[in-house]
Amino acid sequence: MAAPAGKSIREGSAQKRSAILLAARALFLSDGFDRTSMDLVAAEAGVSKRTVYDYYGDKRTLLAAVVDHTVEALSTAVQRAIDENLVVVPDAAQLEHALVSFAESITVSAIGSSDYAALMRLLYTEATNLPETRSMAWNAEEPEDAVATRFAAFDRDGLLHAPDPRLAADHFVALTISPLTSSLGVVGAEVDEHRVIVEGVRAFLRAYRPF
Known part of the structure; x- marks a missing residue:
């Protein structure tokens, strides 16, 4: 899945990337896709919202990564x-x-x-x-x-x-x-x-x- 036009996705640190994936997985499973926001993922992962967007681009890309x-x-x-x-x-x-x-x-x-x-x-x-x-x-x-x-x-x-x-x-x-x-x-x-x-x-x- 491609990142939004004009925006590249950072490779980032493996530790942060793993934390985001684990947080997103837990929230998608407990709350569903629609009710899971990037803000919630960031808070659960202990990173900034910008970091989540930089690493995964958008919520659909994040779901695909999970x-x-x-x-x-x-x-x-x-x-x-x-x-x-x-x-x-x-x-x-x-x-x-x-x-x-x-x-x-x-x-x-x-x-x-x-x-x-x-x-x-x-x-x-x-x-x-x-x-x-x-x-x-x-x-x-x-x-x-x-x-x-x-x-x-x-x-x-x-x-x-x-x-x-x-x-x-x-x-x-x-x-x-x-x-x-x-x-x-x-x-x-x-x-x-x-x-x-x-x-x-x-x-x-x-x-x-x-x-």
């Missing part, structure tokens, strides 16, 4: 889960367990967090006033790309038949993670996360096991 930070955290969690569960898979018999552990790790460490759920609700709530927010959280493709890289390796090793690893990654997410994210913040929603993931992994493997 979302980007969340997506980066998700990408980090996905890569950690890959390293812990999908790097060493000795044979096809171990693949189901590895994929279930991988999906559950993401659910617990990132998607299952209350902040993540609240941010997703915020984006959907503000989609009418800020149409671009609906796609903000998913503009970065790094999480699925990282999964696709591992699926390509599994294809080479004969553990999966995945000639299009990125499509396979999208299918995996749709079967295991997406059903859980769709229930975030839904009042009365009771989801057996383990069952959803296990059945999703089994459906994925029925489609992608080698012939």
